[in-house]
Amino acid sequence: MSPRALEPRRLVWSVKRTLVRLRWPGFVGLGLLVLAAGFALLGVQPARERLRSLDVQSAELRARAGSEQPADEPPTQRGQLSNFYAFFPAVDTVPEMLGKVHRAAQRNDLVLEKGEYKLARDPDFRLARYEITLPVSAAYSQVRGFVNDVLDAIPTAALEELTLKRESVGDEMLEARVRFAVYLGTE
Numbered sequence: 001m002s003p004r005a006l007e008p009r010r011l012v013w014s015v016k017r018t019l020v021r022l023r024w025p026g027f028v029g030l031g032l033l034v035l036a037a038g039f040a041l042l043g044v045q046p047a048r049e050r051l052r053s054l055d056v057q058s059a060e061l062r063a064r065a066g067s068e069q070p071a072d073e074p075p076t077q078r079g080q081l082s083n084f085y086a087f088f089p090a091v092d093t094v095p096e097m098l099g100k101v102h103r104a105a106q107r108n109d110l111v112l113e114k115g116e117y118k119l120a121r122d123p124d125f126r127l128a129r130y131e132i133t134l135p136v137s138a139a140y141s142q143v144r145g146f147v148n149d150v151l152d153a154i155p156t157a158a159l160e161e162l163t164l165k166r167e168s169v170g171d172e173m174l175e176a177r178v179r180f181a182v183y184l185g186t187e
Contacts, residue, residue, distance in 0.1 A: 088156050088185035091119070091128055097154055097182060101132065104149035108142045121186065130182040131160070135175070140164070143176045150180060157182045 022030065089097070098117075105112050116133040136143060143164070151157055161179035 085126055085185055088127060088183055091130075091184045091186060094119075094130060094184070097130075098132075100153040101134075101150055101180075104146055104153055105134075105136075107149055108138070108145040110136050110138050110142055110146050112136065126186055128184045128186050130184055131179065132182065133161075133177065133179045135177050137173055137175055139172050140174060143174070143178070147178060154180075154182055156184070 019026075102112060112134055114135065116131070118131045120129045120131065122129075136146070138146075143162075147159055147162065151159065158181045159178070160181045161177065163177040164174050165176070166174040
């Protein structure tokens with residue numbers, strides 16, 4: 001055999017001998033090295049590329065913002081307070097708000113047969129308080145879904161009372177009394 005033909009055999013024999021000497025701790029270490037290299041190629045490298053592109057976008061936005069106009073001055077306390085009150089919907093939006101309550105009831109298969117509605121205004125307080133009290137008969141999951149949907153649909157609503165009553169332990173249906181307070185802007 002020629003010396004060139006022996007070189008691949010020597011290489012294979014050398015690799016086999018090294019693998020036999022490694023035993024299980026060496027195989028675990030070798031596996032961890034392969035895993036780390038794969039993580040670096042598949043996880044770290046794309047994240048670095050994304051970070052570079054975000055840095056470029058950030059620099060472009062900063063340059064664009066700097067060339068347009070100077071930053072506004074921070075709002076005063078009075079401005080912050082007026083921004084706070086501007087968040088609350090006006091009293092004349094009550095019909096739209098009640099429509100959201102009824103749509104939440106329909107989504108949860110609840111029938112709202114009756115309800116108590118009361119608008120309260122305090123002259124010393126710049127917000128009006130609209131109380132909605134609704135008795136419902138349904139499963140607990142329906143009542144819970146209804147309450148969650150109303151609180152999601154009306155950001156200025158607060159759950160003020162939730163009373164649950166079940167006739168017996170085995171009954172799935174329960175009697176519930178749900179009271180919401182919705183805060184509205186008066187100006």
